Amino acid sequence: MKIDESKLDSIINEYNGEKGSLISILQDIQAQYQYLPREAMDHVAKRLKIPRVQVFGVATFFKAFSLKPKGKQQIHVCMGTACHVRGSRMVLEELERKLGIKAGDTTADNEYTLETVNCVGACALGPVVVKNEEYRGQMTPIKVESLLGSKKT
Amino acid sequence: MKLSSEKELEDLRNEIISERDPDKPCIAVCGGTGCHASGCSNVAREIQAELDSKNLKDKVDLRITGCHGFCERGPIVIVFPEGIFYQKVIPTDVKEIIASTVENGKIVDKLLYQDPVSGKKKVHVEEITFYHKQNRLLLENNTRVDPAQIKDYLAIKGYSALAKVLGTMTPEAVIDVVKKSGLRGRGGGGFPTGRKWESTRDAQGDIKYVICNADEGDPGAYMDRSILEGNPHSVLEGMIIGAFAIGSNEGYVYVRNEYPLAVSNISVAIKQARELGFLGENILGSGFSFDVKLNRGGGAFVCGESTALMASLEGKPGEPRAKYIHTSEKGLWDKPSNLNNVETWANVPMIINNGYEWYSAIGTESSKGTKVFSLVGKINNTGLVEVPMGMSLREIIFDIGGGIPGGKSFKAVQTGGPSGGCIPESLIDMPVDYERLTEVGSMMGSGGMIVMDEDTCMVDLAKYFTNFLQEESCGKCVPCREGLRRMGEILKDITQGKGSMEDLSLIEDLAGMLKDASLCALGTTAANPVMSTLKYFRDEYIAHISDHKCPAGVCRELITYGIDPDNCTGCGLCKKNCPSGAISGERKHTHVLDTGKCIKCGICYNVCKFEAVRKE
The missing domain is CATH 3.40.50.11540 (NADH-ubiquinone oxidoreductase 51kDa subunit)
Structure with a gap:
């Protein structure tokens, strides 16, 4: 993938190229590309003067990072304890069936990425599904169809 | 402007206070994540528009605040100075709130909170049971400030x-x-x-x-x-x-x-x-x-x-x-x-x-002050509660939380998150402080309090936490990385009816190893959810192992769904929603469920309005 290095440099410069800001830098890059392109990670390693393995180590350690491109729309199913006891697994399974993918995957047409999250802190509304940063509370398997069918945001 | 002395700060404070009229009406809209999810930003926009169109901008303040705690009832709107509490407010309610309450001091009855026990409507914040038993030293200010100001x-x-x-x-x-x-x-x-x-x-x-x-x-x-x-x-x-x-x-x-x-x-x-x-x-x-x-x-x-x-x-x-x-x-x-x-x-x-x-006058001998708990799960009043240390679990769950919804019975409360444990009904009168929670095999943790009713399977819950911790283990220490994986496998076997009684002692051995040989608290406390459920709900483990039954009806491999011909009205809702085509039947005739095709997703059970779908 062709990477705009000047874009990366401006992110890195914002943190004065500090090694300690590696996670923040990767977060900002991910916000740009929706994932971490390999070339971008290589560039960060070079600029911060740290081994590529350290960048890769951080990128694979934290759940916030993805090494795979994501779909246009992102669906996060909250699997926190409060959502779990209220049946979030059934909601997740219905989403998996409807989209034909497993959690962590992206549909073949690149439209949806389905992921789980350990808690979004909206426990009173559980089970919660976050679609493109919009929270949907009190989800049930039945509501999945309208969640997917609703206007793209 | 940089303040360079205490006096300058006090001058600025006095200036701010003198500019403010304590009797000026203010509409506070909760802007916490919970209320956001329920649509508070549309409500706030509507209030702003209505104030603009009625030229009330200078006479009435609008304040978007942080979380008020009673997330279950969001979006929440409080009208000050009276402190009138409106719940589940939608944008179309706004005109009435402003015309009746703000301009004429009248209460909008339909937006009031109704006490589920007495059936009485409550007007002011402090009258609501959820709030009045709390001691909101930290959270109270959330309703009084706009976090951006x-x-x-x-x-x-x-x-x-x-x-x-x-x-x-x-x-x-x-x-x-x-x-x-x-x-x-x-x-x-x-x-x-x-x-x-x-x-x-x-x-x-x-x-x-x-x-x-x-x-x-x-x-x-x-x-x-x-x-x-x-x-x-x-x-x-x-x-x-x-x-x-x-x-x-x-x-x-x-x-x-x-x-x-x-x-x-x-x-x-x-x-x-x-x-x-x-x-x-x-x-x-x-x-x-x-x-x-x-x-x-x-x-x-x-x-x-x-x-x-x-x-x-x-x-x-x-x-x-x-x-x-x-x-x-x-x-x-x-x-x-x-x-x-x-x-x-x-x-x-x-x-x-x-x-x-x-x-130090608040709280117990060894635990001082208040603690904020996130009271969630199978509970009527879900939300954040702040209580003095030492309040009993019963008061928190039944008085503030309003008990268990749907007429179900209380089973346990899980405190302390994945490092904590489950506390059974027999201990519900215990006071909540650091020491007592540790004594019963749980912990204070950061304040999670997840309430469970009879429909929660404790073995499934132990499996849930073990899998959670296994995924989150950093992998540095072998007992945590491998031990949790093994423990998860054993629990999975049990929930599938493939466990044996020896597995229980194996779990106990593993738990001891995790406690002794892990480096950080994630590992040393990782067995708490399993050990506390094993201590207080051993009979549920045994039911899974010996009888191949999940008493709570959660573990999929141990339950079957069927349709009760006496209750089925033939409405067809289950058939329509079944993802695997396992249900057949003519309209207005009893439907039949083919257990061979059933994937046990539970959708039919949840959609049926006539209690005709049975889980065994």
Whole structure:
């Protein structure tokens, strides 16, 4: 993938190229590309003067990072304890069936990425599904169809 | 404008207060994440538009606040000065609220909260059972300030504790007050805060750090999120006071990236505090300098552990290290570092303002002050509750929480998150404090309180936490990395009816190993959910193993669905929604479920309005 290095440099410069800001830098890059392109990670390693393995180590350690491109729309199913006891697994399974993918995957047409999250802190509304940063509370398997069918945001 | 003395701060405060008319109507809309999800921003927009169109802008204030705690009833709107509480407000209600309540002092009956027990409608916040048994020292201010306006915080005595500390106290005196207050860490460990500060102060080194742990990874808990979102300056003020006491000039706030609103509100607060000179060089002309940086977490539960969090701040994977040398001596970048969680920091200003005698009078012998709990799960009044330490679980769950919904019976409450344990009904009258919770095999943790009813399977729950921890284990220590995986496999077997009685002793062996041989608290406490359920709900394990039955009807391999011909009306709803085509039948005739095709997703069971789908 062709990477705009000047874009990366401006992110890195914002943190004065500090090694300690590696996670923040990767977060900002991910916000740009929706994932971490390999070339971008290589560039960060070079600029911060740290081994590529350290960048890769951080990128694979934290759940916030993805090494795979994501779909246009992102669906996060909250699997926190409060959502779990209220049946979030059934909601997740219905989403998996409807989209034909497993959690962590992206549909073949690149439209949806389905992921789980350990808690979004909206426990009173559980089970919660976050679609493109919009929270949907009190989800049930039945509501999945309208969640997917609703206007793209 | 930078304030350069305590007098300038008091002048500004007086100016702000004098500009404000306490009798001026103010509509406070809860803007916490819970109410956002319920659509509060549309309500707020509508209020603004209505105030504009009626030319009421100068006569009525609109305030978007942080979380009010009663998330179940969102979006919440409170009309001040009377404190009239409206719940589940939708945009079309706005015209009526303004025309009736704001302009004519009349109550909009349909928006009032109805007490589920007495059936009576409640008008004011303090009349609602959910609120009146609480002691909301921290959360109360969430309804009184707009987190994006530092002036709101100043109007409620904000930064006066800092001025008092910088103007009249020595660092040692501050530490002494915090020690005498009895404040203990609210993040999980419960270590005495004053002693922690003292050891960092006494440690050798010219550079010292203070850190705010806002990486609230505990699933099912959101106390810190709400404080950071709703009243970020209280956390900053606590940190600055702590930094002064410890002798630190640099601090970090490490906040979960999954909390976008908290990230945004604390960023704004830091900026405003800098502009007024509460952060930066020579704070209030005292000669003391301190500033904070904001770091967003990468989404790893283990980073709630102090050494893992510090590794992550250094740009490394969040792996904990052994604490033979305490972080108070060698922490971040090997410098003395003091880490406290959000709620702990937020307690500090009020301790300074009101004195340690006041604070230590609240709570029990060993646990002082209040604690915020996230009361969630199978409970009527879901939300954040703040109660004095020592209140009984029964009062929290039944009086404040309003008991269990749907006429179901209470089974257990899980406290302390994945490191905590399940407390059964027989212990429900116990007081909640650090020691008692540990005694019964659970812990305070950061304040998650997940209520379970008869439909929750305790073996499934133990499996849930074990899988959670296995995924979140950093992998450094073998007992945690491999032990949790094995434990998860054993639990999976049991929930599938493939377990044996020997498995139970194997679990106990593994649990002992995890406790003895893991490095950090994630590993040493990882067996708590399993061990506490095994202790209090052993019969459920045995039912899975010996009878191949899941008494709660949760474990899929051990249940079958069927349709009761006596109750089935032939409405066809189950057939329509069945994803595997397992249900057949003509309209208005009894339907039949083919267990061979059934994938046990449970949808038919949930959609049936006639209790015709049975689970056995």
